Structures are given as C-alpha cells and as structure tokens.
Amino acid sequence: xxxxxxxxxxxxxxxxxxxxxxxxLADAATExxxxxxxxxxxxxxxxxxxxxxxxxxYRHFADHDELLQVVRERAIDALxxxxxxxxxxGQPLADPAAESLRRMHAxxxxxxxxxxxxxxLFRTAFCRPDSPVPDVADKIASRRPYALVSGxxxxxxxxxxxxxxRRPGAEISAWAAVHGLxxxxxxxxxxxxxxxxxxxxxxxxxxxxxxxITGPR
Numbered sequence: 727x728x729x730x731x732x733x734x735x736x737x738x739x740x741x742x743x744x745x746x747x748x749x750x751l752a753d754a755a756t757e758x759x760x761x762x763x764x765x766x767x768x769x770x771x772x773x774x775x776x777x778x779x780x781x782x783x784y785r786h787f788a789d790h791d792e793l794l795q796v797v798r799e800r801a802i803d804a805l806x807x808x809x810x811x812x813x814x815x816g817q818p819l820a821d822p823a824a825e826s827l828r829r830m831h832a833x834x835x836x837x838x839x840x841x842x843x844x845x846x847l848f849r850t851a852f853c854r855p856d857s858p859v860p861d862v863a864d865k866i867a868s869r870r871p872y873a874l875v876s877g878x879x880x881x882x883x884x885x886x887x888x889x890x891x892r893r894p895g896a897e898i899s900a901w902a903a904v905h906g907l908x909x910x911x912x913x914x915x916x917x918x919x920x921x922x923x924x925x926x927x928x929x930x931x932x933x934x935x936x937x938x939i940t941g942p943r
Contacts, residue, residue, distance in 0.1 A: 748786045750776040752796045756847075759797050763849040769793050794853075801851035805840050806870025812836035813874070826881040830939070831932055833874055834904045838928055841908035848912060852905075875900055888939055900935065907931050 754775035758766040769790050773783035787793045812832040819825040841848040876897050882888035888896070910916040911924060919927060 747776065747778060747782065750778075751783055751786060751793065752800065755793050755797045756800050759801065759850040760844065760846045763846045764794060764797075764853040766846070767794050767797060767850075794850075797850055798853065801847040803870060804844070804847055805837070805851055806874065808840045809833050809836045809871055809874050813878075822881075823885040823887050826878060826885050826887055827936060827940070829878045830875075830882065830900075831936065833878060834900075834932055834935065835928070837871065837904050838908045838911065841912050845912045848908070872897055872901065882939065889942075896939075900939070903931070903935050903938075 751769075751772045754772040755767045755769075757775075758768070758771065767790065769783055769787055770780045772793065773780045776783070787796075812835065813829055816828060816832055819828055879888065879893060879896050879900065883890050883893050907916075907928070911919070911927075916924070916927060
C-alpha cells in the first residue's frame with residue numbers, strides 16, 4: 727500500500743487520506759485484481775474501499791478502462807520485479823556460457839512462479855485492453871519482462887551459446903513458450919496436475935526451451 731492509504735482495523739476497507747487519491751484507488755483496484763483478476767476491478771468499488779464517493783473517483787479516472795490500465799502496468803511491473811530478483815538471487819557460475827543459460831532458466835522459472843503465486847495479477851497483466859494501444863511494438867519492447875529476456879538473449883549470443891543469426895525475434899519465441907506453459911498451469915488443463923507432476927512439467931519445459939536455444943539452426 728502507498729503512504730496515501732492505510733488499512734482500517736476490523737473493517738477490511740482502505741482509508742484514503744493525505745491527498746493522494748489516485749494511488750489509493752489504484753491500490754484498492756490492485757488488491758481486487760490480486761484476488762479476482764481483471765474482471766474484479768470496479769471503479770465504484772475501489773472508491774468505496776478508499777473511503778470516498780464515486781464522484782471523487784471519477785475526477786481521477788474517467789472510466790473503468792483507465793483504472794484497469796494503471797493496474798495492468800502495476801501487474802507487469804510486479805512480474806518484471808520478480809524476474810529481476812531471480813537474476814540477482816542465484817549463485818553466478820564461473821563459466822560465462824553456463825551462467826547465461828542459468829540466467830535464462832531463472833527468468834523462465836520466475837515467470838512461471840509469479841503466475842502460480844499471483845494468478846489474479848498474472849491474468850490482469852496480460853488482459854487485452856478494450857481500446858487500441860498506439861505504438862504497440864514500442865510498448866512491448868519497453869516492458870520489463872521483455873527487456874530482461876532480450877538482455878539475457880544478448881548474453882547468450884555474446885558467450886557463443888546462441889547463434890547470432892538466430893537472435894532476431896528470439897524474445898517472442900522464448901516469451902511465448904514460457905507464457906504458454908504458465909497459462910496452461912494457471913487456467914488450462916495442466917492446472918489439474920499434482921505438485922510433483924507440475925514440477926516435472928516445468929523442468930522438462932525448461933530443458934526443451936534451452937535445448938531449442940542452444941541447438942543448431
């Protein structure tokens with residue numbers, strides 16, 4: 727929660743004060759998304775949680791879509807932060823090539839773990855906006871998850887693991903592979919797997935993706 731909002735003991739409501747209503751509304755909406763995904767975000771409900779009238783909320787967010795966009799950005803940032811933490815947490819390997827592969831594996835695992843731990847935010851991060859997004863290619867490229875994958879792919883090329891000729895567009899293939907498994911585990915038939923089966927699926931998927939990266943063209 728921001729400093730502009732605090733929990734009121736015993737009520738479960740978020741009390742707005744100190745004049746930062748937009749963040750208080752976004753905080754409330756983010757909690758809604760965390761629990762119920764993008765469909766749970768309601769501007770009037772966020773206003774109630776922040777302890778203000780709907781009219782006050784509409785002075786900062788014209789409609790539901792504007793509030794949803796802010797929460798989507800927060801969810802994507804949270805995913806990027808989890809991926810960044812995974813890169814910093816592991817023990818670096820002495821061999822640069824092996825280290826770049828370890829880092830790619832860490833990114834994929836962090837992505838899937840975020841989806842499993844925060845399914846509501848994961849769904850919100852990738853829900854489709856109702857309004858067209860201008861400069862969509864630039865928007866995607868600037869996303870923290872995309873940028874992190876791009877950086878590690880560059881490391882793979884630098885250390886001779888990935889053929890430079892196969893580098894262009896590799897972010898999309900790597901992202902699609904990991905996102906596909908994450909989605910199947912959260913909302914698809916793979917959600918029915920036991921924990922042991924799920925771990926095996928994740929490990930085999932990682933092996934499959936890394937073999938694809940390091941294999942011949």
